[in-house]
Amino acid sequence: MLMHQTMRWYGPNDVVKLSDIRQAGCAGVVTALHQIPVGDVWPVAEIMKRKELIEAAGMSWTVVESLPVSEDIKKQNGDYIKHIENYKISLRNLAECGIKVITYNFMPILDWLRTDIAYTMPDGSKALYFHRLSFIAFDLYQLKRPGAENEYSAEEKEAALIWLNNMREEDREQLFRNLLLGLPGSDDAFTAEQVLAALKTYANIDADKLKEHLVYFLQQVVPVAEACGLVMAIHPDDPPYPVLGLPRIVSTEADAAYLLNAVDSPANGLCFCTGSYGARADNNIVKMLQRFGDRVHFLHLRNTKRDTEGNFYEAAHLAGDTDMYEVIKEVLAIQKRRNISLPMRPDHGHQMLDDLNKKTYPGYSAIGRLKGLAELRGVEYALSKMLQ
Template sequence: MLMHETMRWFGPHDPVSLSDIRQAGCAGVVTALHQVPVGEMWSLAAIRERQYLIEQAGMSWTVVESLPVSEDIKRRSGHYLTHIANYRESLHHLAACGIKVVTYNFMPVLDWVRTDISYPLPDGSKALYFERAAFVAFDLFMLKRPAATSDYSSIEIALAHAWWQSHTDEQKDTVFRNALLGLPGSTGRFEPAEILTALTAYQQVDADQLRENLFYFLGEVIPAAEALGLKMAIHPDDPPYPVLGLPRIVSTEADLHRIIQAVPSPANGLCYCTGSLGVRSGNDLTGIIQRLGTHIHFLHLRNTRHDDAGNFFEAAHLDGDADMVGIVRELLLLMKQRNISLPVRPDHGHQMLDDLHKTTYPGYSCIGRLKGLAELRGLQVGLAGKLLEKTSKEV
């Protein structure tokens, strides 16, 4: 049994068309109603309209990514009760349309962070990159977050000073703009004052409080999801450690286990992202599949190269620190054991070939993701044949 191959699509304004995705060999599309403000309900009509576009292109809407969780819910303040009620109603509408998996994250304020969205690789393609010293310099000298120095070691601060002294104003401006990027699929950027205001609202929310707020949210929505036959899949933090003084609570295997145990249910599960989890050296990627595999509902397969200083870049899908061969082998065994085909998408991709001359969402150009999809497809087909051969010999 092979994975159900999909690709992420950001809607009618995405430079990558549904036709492009279909030609890549995908049977499913991963998307969301990005036009709906966070916290508001997704109407049945809007869901069906998006679903119709995808079906007309010869594919199915397989997974929602993401049904976003509002900052009010994450802080458990303001309009959080209304937003939770809207979330449950959105789940009802999604289930009525036959959608089975809903992905979400619980990262405060920032969805993901990179300092360079056009990091040049030796072959001429471009990748996403996170440089720790550059980000600390952004926090200290550009954003000028109050009390930011207390979150960094003296060595990190010294490295940030050295970075600041050795880079041009243009390079600093590039990091400034990249660090303030909005949600994936958006061309907008946060304003510094907007970020500082949002950070202020989290001053009383530490990791324990944020975790408690997540568990409260799960207690409110998981029973509804289970009754509807939906699977909720939480996405790990990206990067998997605190940024801008904000806590991160979905970064380690222990975090994932606590989330699953908080509200035990077949609907309470994981989006297994090898890129996010793989940046943290202590995460055993194949071990997570072995120990938590029954709770995995959606797969993001990508690779990174990282170091002990906290720097990382998006490597080719089969050429990073993650043992993608071992990971895919474990996933194939997991799917055989569970008798299911898990939805998968090649997460991120290098900007390359003709896409170098196009404006695309960072990490989501077409050709790089197609290359990753082809590599992963070949890998799993080859491994599946070997596993079948092994099974036949054992019989």
């Protein structure tokens, strides 16, 4: 049984068209209703409107990415009770429309962070890159986050200042813009003032408290998902360690085990992103799949290349630190055991060829993801024949 191959689509305004995704060989699309404010209900009419667009293009929509969790829910303040109730209604509406998998994350304030969204690879393609020293320079000397100076060593602070001073003015400005990009699906960037104000609201929330809030949220929504025939799939932190003084609680094998045990339901599961988990050397990706395989509901197959300084970039799908051959081999074993075709999408493809001249969401140009999908599909096809 082969994986259910999909690509992410950001909706009608996406430069990548549904016809492009179908021509890439995808059977399905992963999308979300980004136009609906976070915390509001997703109405059946809007869900069906999106679904009908996708089906008219010859594909299916069974995976939502993402049904976002509001900051009020993460902090348990403001309108969090109302937002949880709205989340439950959205789950029921999505189930009524035939959706099966609900992807979400519990990262405070910001989604993924990269210092460079156009890192030039040796072949001339562009990749996403996280450079730790640049990030420290941004945190200390551009954002000027209160208390940041206590989180870095004297050597790191000195090196970051030298690094920033040696950057061209346009590169410093680009670094600042890159790290204040809005959430995926939006062209709007945060301002420094907005980020600093938001960070202040998390001043009394550490990792343990945020875990408590995640477990509470899951205790409320997972029974609804289970009753509706849905499964919840949490995406890991990206990068998988604390940033800007914010706690990160879905970064390691221990983190995943904790949240699965805390709400022990088949509907409480993982969006297993090999790129996010793989950015940490202490995460053994294949062993994690072996351990959590029965609770993996969605796969992001991408690869990162890391170094000992805390830097990493998005490698070609078969070329990073994660052994994608062994990953796909284990996925096929999971599917056979569970008698299921897991939805999968390639992720964070390189910007290349004609896409170098197009403005797309960082990591989501068409051709680079097509290349990644083709490579993953080839490995999967060969393995499936060998294991028959």
